[in-house]
Amino acid sequence: MAGLLSNFRNTMIVSFVLALVIVGGYAAHSGGGADQIFWTAVARWLHTFFGILWIGLLYYFNFVQIRKMPEIPAELKPAVSKYIAPEALFWFRYAALATWVMGVILAYLRGYLFDAFSLGALSGFANPQITLIGLGMWLATIMFFNVWAFIWPAQKIALGIVEGDADAKAAAGRKAMIFSRTNTLLSVPMLVTMTMSQTIFG
Missing domain, CATH: 1.10.287 (Helix Hairpins)
Known part of the structure; x- marks a missing residue:
């Protein structure tokens, strides 16, 4: 074992x-059997798994790595920036992608994808569940976009994966931190919509 x-x-x-x-x-x-309800359950399982991986790594970066990096002696920082951070960022960005894709599939299988993305406007705002889950979907979409459009490109410069001088690396590191911190801010209200909707509305 x-x-x-x-x-x-x-x-x-x-x-x-x-x-x-x-x-x-x-x-x-x-x-x-393997009907739509079954595949909806499978999609929810995968959406949850990838979401835990994504948000878990987001919280690792913000609760631990970003806060503790200034305290690490300069000679030890390459261990994080050259080995730990690139690996964590690989799982982080692809978990974000998989979470978003499985969330879209789940919303489609449940029949509210387009109405939720309109925040309920397509149904005249008649169903508060759709509006609230739509809010969560938009928060998650913004977070997903931030990962791929801002955090990862900036981290490539900050970590030396893409060439940049010391000033460019410092600016990229700050940019990555700001957008990562933005995602942390958005994550808690997003999780409220994703968890409470299932309990309140079923």
């Missing part, structure tokens, strides 16, 4: 195999 758990890739393979067995159990025991 220790051999399995010491290898990250094998740990995740086994985890997903177990998860897929359980998904198969739900398919076998759901009333309609």
Whole structure:
């Protein structure tokens, strides 16, 4: 068991195999089999998984890395900037992409994608659930856009992946921090809409 758990890739393979067995159990025991309700449940699972990965890394950057970097001795900072940060940013940006895509698929399967993106305007604002979940979808979309349009391009310069002088790296690092902090600000109200809608409205 220790051999399995010491290898990250094998740990995740086994985890997903177990998860897929359980998904198969739900398919076998759901009333309609692999119908739209089943695929909606699968989309919600994947949306949640990728969302935890995305927001977890966002919180790691803001709760830990950005705050503690000034305290790290200069000779130790390359360990973070050359090894930890690029790897974390890889999972961060692709988790953001996967979360957004699965969220769109989930909203489509539930039948409210376009109405929610209009904040309920397409249905005359008759359903507060649509307006509120639409608000959350827009907050998440802004956050997703920030990751790919601002944070990642700036981080490439700040980390030296793209060439830049010392001033450019400092400006890029600040830009990445501001947009990352913006996403942190937006994340808490976004999570309110995503979690409370399911409880209040079903």
